[in-house]
Amino acid sequence: MTLAPSSLAKGQACLDCRRRKIKCDGVRPICGPCYRAQRYEDCEFGSTLNSKTPSRMQRIENDIALVEHRIMDLQIHSSLPLQTLRRDHSGRNGVQTNSTQTQVLQIALETIVARAEEIGFFLHLPKFRSLCFGTAGSRERPPSALTDSICLWAAVISPSESLRKPENKFLARAVQASTxxxxxxxxxxxxxxxxxxxxxxxxxxxxxxxVEAQYHLSIAVSFAVVGKLAHIGSTGSQFTFRDSIERGEYIIGYWTVVALDGIWSSMLNFPSHFGSESILNADTPWPLEMDTYERNPPIFPPMNTVRAFMENVPNEKEPSRLSVLAKAAILLQKADCISREWQPNMSSRDSAAYFQRFSELNERIRTFRVNSPNTLAGYPPAFKPRVILAHSVAHVATLQLNRIFMANAQCRELALASCKSIVWTIHSADWKSMAHIDPIIGSIWSTTAGMLFEEITRIQTVPGAAAVVADLRNGYDEIVLSVSHFSKDSAFMQFQLTQLCGN
Structure with a gap:
């Protein structure tokens, strides 16, 4: 913590003390009054009267507002006009009766089970089913926005034309009700x-x-921030859970958002709403597999979860699939941040400090990759896509960190080794037997293919490099074929294929 001055200048108190109209001591990162009141997440100094730096919540709100304006511009020219999103969705105007809606939801839940991890459905399914079809009017019943979103995905996935046909109706209702x-x-x-x-x-x-994807991820992040989900289990936290399953749902929900934010911000150049430094303060425990929460596992005290991970402190005997993915996403986001910090005109002191952080992160990513499960064998088809994504994210973190220094032989070797590891992951996945995969992996694989293409171009005229070039071409071709395979199911993957074919 930084020491507070004896008297604060006007506007230097934290936002929460100013809102509560109490005297702030200015201690950072958490002032005394907020610390004593256990209002850790509310204590922010990013938006004082003399500062131009917005607070985290203000950054999220600004991002959401910006994307909302862009969505409105798109809707003016969209085949789904804005008026459609304002239609009554209570059961009138041709929408199904309650009994039909129940039947559709039952079918929808059965339809998404096989792709639950891939599409991000993390709730405990048996419990969720009982809440959906339990006592009518129960305050525990899931909101229509959620059930319509499930039906929306079922419409995308289902081979049944009768369920696929109302996709736009489900979309309109889900988007409107989500607000x-x-x-x-x-x-x-x-x-x-x-x-x-x-x-x-x-x-x-x-x-x-x-644009819409970024918007809805922003809203998911805002829910996690407002709900203070980064500090589940912290001393003095106000969380009360009905049972260990509900606790697990919140923990899994939080780390799902963290993983998406880290991967999307790095691979799609979206603004990160958590940030690699902010996420270091999270002490919510790593997620377990959902069936573990069914057995009421012991609750351990908070342990600076992310900071301990970055310092390579062992804390899990059998990490869950989501835990591995979230850790890989955190490393990728950190790699992306450090690569962006490099400036050719740095002073000698700044350059030395930079390469110290650079080397430490390279080593941390290496140890994470070595200690993570290194096989795709034994996973059921429903779990395989997340494991493939986690492997790919971990390897692309090395690529993202080292690619700006490709003139350096050691960095080039590390970057190319990570590319070959991703190709090995694709080959080992037996992708031809898979119908679907998380589309964000298309961006990772396309980035990898781009790196291979650059290296092929660089060495193809070098004498004696024919065997190396052939190996790189085989890897490149494997990526193109796999992206082409999954592009039949996803417009985003189709876009990635178009980019690849342009090389």
Whole structure:
């Protein structure tokens, strides 16, 4: 913590103390009054009267407002006009009766099970089913925005024309109803809000509609921030859970958002709403597999979860699939941030400090890759896409960090080794037997192919390099074929294929 001055200049108090009209001591990162009141997440200094730096919540709100304006511009020219999103969705105007809606939702839940991890559905399915089809009018019943989002994905996935046909209707209803969750009095509105927005942002990415995808991810992040989900289990936290399953749902929901934010910000050049430094303060425990929460596992005290991970402190015997993915995403985001910090005109002192951080992160990524499960064997088909994504994210983190120094032989070797590891992952995945995969992996694989293409171009005229060039071409071709395979299912993957074919 930094020491506070004896008397604060006007506007130097933290935002929360100013809102509560109490005296602030100015201690950072958490002032005394906020620390004693256990208002850790509310204590922010980024928006004082003398500062031009917005607070984290203000950055999120600004990003959301910007994307909302862009969405409005798109809707003016869209085949789904804005008026469509304002239609009544209570059951009138041709929408199904309650009994039909129940039947459709039952079918939809069965339809998405096989792709639940891929599309971001993380809730405990048996419990969710009982809440959906339990007592009518129950305050625990999931909101229509969430059930419509599930039906929307079922319409995308289902081979049944009768379920696929109302896709636009489900989309309109889900998007419109999603705007009402935050204002509701539902006990689980944070949890259900995150789940709804994740399903919607994944849908829009699948469709290649990146503006809307970014918008709905922003809303998911805002739910996580407002709900203070980075500090589940912290001393003095106000969380009360009905059971260990509900606790697990919140933990899994939080890390799902963290993983998406880290991967998308790095691979799609979206603004990160958490940031690699902010996420270091998270002490919510790493997620377990959902069936572990069914067994009421012991609750351990908070442990500076992310900071301990970055310092390579061992804390998990058997990491879950989501835990591995979230860690890989954090490393990727950190690699992206450090690569952007490099300036050719740095002073000797700054340059030395930079390369110290650079080397430490390279080593941390290496140890993470070595210690992570290194096989794709044994995973059921429903779990395989997430494992492939986690492997790909971990390897592309090395590529992202080292590619700006390709003139350096060691950095080039590390970058190319990570590319070959991704090609090995693709080959080992037996992708021809898979029908679907998370579309964000298309961006990772395209980045990898781009790196291979650059290296092929660089050495193809070098004497004696024919065997190396042939090996690189085989890797490049494997990526193109795999992206082509999955592009039949996703507009975003189709776009990535178009980019590859332009090389």
């Amino acid at each position: 009402t969750i935050s204002a509701s009095s539902h006990r689980l509105k944070i949890l259900y809000g995150i789940q709804t927005e994740i399903l919607l942002c994944q849908y829009f990415l699948h469709k290649g509609r990146l």
